Amino acid sequence: MHKIIFLFALIFCLFPVTVHAQQVQTGDEITIDPNNPIEYQIGGISVTGTENISDNVVIMVSQLTVGQQVMIPGEDITNAISHLWRQRLFEDVSIGIISVQDDVVFLEIELRERPRLSRYEFIGARSSDEDKIKERLNLTRGDVVTDNLLYRAKTVIEDYYQEEGYMTPEIEVRQQVDTARTNHLLLEFEIDRGRRTRIREVNIYGNEVLSDRRIKRVMEDTRERSLRFLFSSSKLVEEDFRKDKQRIIERYNELGKRDAQIVKDTFYFVDDNRIEIDIHIEEGPTYHFRKIDWIGNTVYPDSALSEILRISPGDVYNQTKLESNLFMNMEQGDVSSLYLDIGYLFFQLDPVEVAVENDSIDLEIRIHEGEQARINRVSVTGNTRTNDHVIMREIRTRPGQLFSRSAIIRSQREIIQLGYFDQESIEVNPIPNPQDNTVDIEYIVEETSSDQIELSGGWGANRIIGTVGISFNNFSTRNIFNREAWRPLPTGDGQTLSLRAQTYGRGYISYSASFVEPWLGGEQPNALSLSFYQTTHRRNLAKSHPDYGYYSILGASVGLARRLTIPDDYFYLRQSVNYQHYDIMNSPIRFVFDNGQSHNLSYNAEFGRNSKDAQLFPRSGSEASLSLQITPPYSFITGEDFQGADPQEKYRWLEYHKWKMKTDYFTPIVGDLIVAARMRFSFLGYFNSDIGYPPFERFYLGGDGLSGWEIDGREVIALRGYENYSLTPTDARGEFIGANAYNKYTLELRYPVSLNPMATIYALAFVEGGNAYSDLRSFNPFDIKRSAGVGVRVFLPMFGLLGIDYGYGFDEIPGRPGDSGGQFHFSIGQDIN
Secondary structure, eight states: OOOOOOOOOOOBTTBOOOOOOOOOOOOSSOOOOTTSOEEEEEEEEEEESOSSSOHHHHHHHHTOOTTOEEEESSHHHHHHHHHHHTTTOEEEEEEEEEEEETTEEEEEEEEEEOOEEEEEEEESOOHHHHHHHHHHHOOOTTOBOOHHHHHHHHHHHHHHHHHTTOSSOEEEEEEEEOTTSTTEEEEEEEEEOOSOOEEEEEEEESOSSSOHHHHHHHOSSOOOOOSTTTTSOOOOOHHHHHHHHHHHHHHHHHTTOTTOEEEEEEEEEEETTEEEEEEEEEOOOOOEEEEEEEESOOSSOHHHHHHHHTOOTTSBOOHHHHHHHHHOOTTTOOHHHHHHTTTOTTOEEEEEEEEEETTEEEEEEEEEOOOOOEEEEEEEESOSSSOHHHHHTTOOOOTTSBOOHHHHHHHHHHHHHHSSBOTTTOEEEEEEETTTTEEEEEEEOOBOOOOEEEEEEEEETTEEEEEEEEEEEEEOGGGTTOGGGBSSSBBOSOEEEEEEEEEEETTEEEEEEEEEESSGGGTSOEEEEEEEEEEEEEOSSOTTSTTOOEEEEEEEEEEEEEEOOSSOTTEEEEEEEEEEEEEEESOSSOOSOSSEEEEEEEEEEEEEEEOOSOSSSOOSEEEEEEEEEEOOOHHHHHOOOOTTOOHHHHTSBOOOEEEEEEEEEEEEEETTEEEEEEEEEEEEEOSOTTTOSOSSSOEEESBTOOOOSOOTTOEEEOBTTSOTTTTSOBOTTSOBOOBSEEEEEEEEEEEEEEOOTTSEEEEEEEEEEEEEESSGGGOOTTOOEEEEEEEEEEEETTTEEEEEEEEEEOSOBTTBTTSSEEEEEEEESSOOO
16 A cells, blocks of 8 residues: 655744645545545554654654544644644654555654754853853753754853853854764854953933932942942943842932932943943932821831831831831831731731822821731751751740741841851741641751861970861760761760860970860750860970979869840850969979969859850841959968068969950941951959069960960960060060050951851951050050051861951051061961950
């Protein structure tokens, strides 16, 4: 039997495909009249021309089925072809007749598949650009190569380069047959990005209330190259430009220009790689609030809502202030928080302009209070190492409580303060249940490494001192004997275990260990801390040598810290008892006495308040504290006369009182640009004038703040722009003896370069000043040594905070001309305070 084939084709407006009108090809045995369709029953369907798609899928997509009654020619066959074309998988589609038996027809679907992608490459692009473009293209081997795919790929590449400031990139797409794979193509994207296009000037037209300069300051991302914006990109990015135009309108809205609009904007080339931007503004009239009415409120009276709104009749219309004071004002409070903090989760608020006359606006604020919602379930997800109870004990939202937005915000802060999670990715997902007026709250966290290794070298005793330390900041003592919990160490209970050692060889060795349990007993946030350390300096001689000597310190402490609820729950009280034993024989370092022992038993109390929103890069909040370290006044207790006593007798039992005050304040200026202001003041006092100031526990000011080695309880304080210790009082021989009082002021501008938890980086610029004094009587808060400079901080989870600063000390130090001026400073494992 001759095979009779007819072809149906379809034209689609979106794809330039050659399509044929429905035709009938007749043979000797079959006659088909296009003008006289005949009804047939489909007896079978076969598929040819496919390699990557199964026959059954093709038949299913065509929507033809065996046993179906069809008219030939007719819409059923035409529709089948249309269904197959819509898949965009084929270059050619036809349906033919294989044979006809009485009223039964056997059909064949003939297809030619579009080629598929084998691989693709770039020509003329930098490797760094290639990686970013590949992420955007999202092309994979086996993708069907269509005109749409090629057009989209070219557009994506063009958009990428335009965002990078290359406004006229040329992209050529070449297709090559892959001889190794049937019906596959290799794509080559030849790229000529051209020269980077810069904004020469932004021209503003139609503005009267705002000057050109003020408008350009509002535009954060679309800026012309100038000295003021020397470090800005000065390139045109369409999405950034759209946001900047919206910022201009918002700024006008704040000034009462409710109808302000940008009526036209355009850019044009004025040189091969320079453009100018024209922005035409229509400011409109200045509006004022005339009348503000509250509708639907029963929980709070109009007066209470108006007080928190802080907008009065006659005020200039300010859309930004209105929305902030209605919905989200973290600093001064807002209307929504009044309701959301007492359970009104389903509360709705809708400000409606009910009248606009001349330059006056009447406003109705319509409130639907709804029912109070109680918390049903609280859960935590994303914590892969930290146990649930460690997070849950920090959360302020509990099942059965009324929903509270402020409690959620506080819970986020407390989770961030743990230091185990990426502070940028912590999310809260309230899941309301309106049917029973409840809400489920899900806290979503992302673990980051919190353990730290310290490997560093410092300078002390005219030698390089090596330090090695490790801190496990999410330790679990209860799982020490659980072999399955060692991954590689037992973690997840929020405890801290630190081990540290220093040495420069046989002559010096120091080691320490500390442990902190933040929730002693598991019921209240009472932190127990334990520490032990020993430091020994030896002369590098045999013990039998007559000049052999040593200087040894053995110390331990136990502390308890409590979170307070009065005056508010940001306050804390830390207390500790500390003991150091000094054993000195023929001391290898210069000290007030060469042989003997000294004991330092002290009580330390610190009262403070910490509302910083994060540990690593705080954007807001403050910390202030006052502490006292005090020993028993032994000379008063014993009544012993120390006038004329030798140093060994005076300092056998140390007696002193040591006061320290510090404040830190953080606030944002614009976006993530943060101001950090710090103040430090401390002094050391004595009980008995015959004994005087102890030679221990003194302050050493200047330099990077790295102690390098442990000795005599000294506190080393950084002041950049000066050599280490250079601002510390000296004796007649010119040797540093430590200060009994000091003050320091610091102002920093900080900006984050990367907030990735695996490598947090921020840059800073600083001005600071301070000084150290032999006694409190010579203290002068205005007699300071000043400096300024820049720096950068890098936080790596395994190594802690690393820093480098360049500071310039402006004031000369008498007798030490080289200790000020330009200085580089490095910090390891600590911030420079």
